[in-house]
Amino acid sequence: xxxxxxxxxxxxxxxxxxxxxxxxxxxxxxxxxxxxxxxxxxxxxxxxxxxxxxxxxxxxxxxxxxxxxxxxxxxxxxxxxxxxxxxxxxxxxxxxxxxxxxxxxxxxxxxxxxxxxxxxxxxxxxxxxxxxxxxxxxxxxxxxxxxxxxxxxxxxxxxxxxxxxxxxxxxxxxxxxxxxxxxxxxxxxxxxxxxxxxxxxx
Numbered sequence: 001x002x003x004x005x006x007x008x009x010x011x012x013x014x015x016x017x018x019x020x021x022x023x024x025x026x027x028x029x030x031x032x033x034x035x036x037x038x039x040x041x042x043x044x045x046x047x048x049x050x051x052x053x054x055x056x057x058x059x060x061x062x063x064x065x066x067x068x069x070x071x072x073x074x075x076x077x078x079x080x081x082x083x084x085x086x087x088x089x090x091x092x093x094x095x096x097x098x099x100x101x102x103x104x105x106x107x108x109x110x111x112x113x114x115x116x117x118x119x120x121x122x123x124x125x126x127x128x129x130x131x132x133x134x135x136x137x138x139x140x141x142x143x144x145x146x147x148x149x150x151x152x153x154x155x156x157x158x159x160x161x162x163x164x165x166x167x168x169x170x171x172x173x174x175x176x177x178x179x180x181x182x183x184x185x186x187x188x189x190x191x192x193x194x195x196x197x198x199x200x201x202x
Contacts, residue, residue: 016104045165045169079184093174102170
């Protein structure tokens with residue numbers, strides 16, 4: 001059964017949808033104006049997730065100290081708190097996060113900033129905010145900024161604006177990342193148990 005942290009994470013991410021709706025009402029922007037469910041946008045989302053996933057796995061192997069710090073941080077936070085979850089729990093959390101965060105940042109903030117500035121400025125400024133709310137470390141914030149820009153540009157992939165594309169990318173990427181983090185954390189626990197058993201038997 002998922003624990004309280006999982007439930008709290010789901011509630012928090014779900015609340016961002018409400019924030020998107022309220023903020024959209026205040027700014028006169030409908031978060032879901034550009035959300036259309038069609039096979040092409042779904043396929044685009046699946047396809048555009050691949051480069052992010054390849055980059056994620058590549059960064060897992062790099063011996064760069066700030067990246068190692070992020071990996072350790074994620075293991076100690078997400079890994080430690082979600083390691084009892086089933087993969088379906090991870091899928092639910094990733095889907096909620098993908099939908100809610102994209103509704104807020106790409107459904108409200110980006111189009112509003114585009115309307116009052118320009119397409120390029122709206123893209124950049126909305127993702128400065130996206131980076132700031134993900135500023136776990138300076139490098140993590142920079143990576144979040146780059147990912148946000150990628151998600152923002154995917155909004156218009158194929159020549160037709162559709163929020164479904166970044167939602168799919170965000171949710172699928174998060175699910176894969178969660179799965180890898182939990183796998184690594186469980187392997188870490190297993191190694192520690194074996195090491196403790198070996199030391200006890202000596």
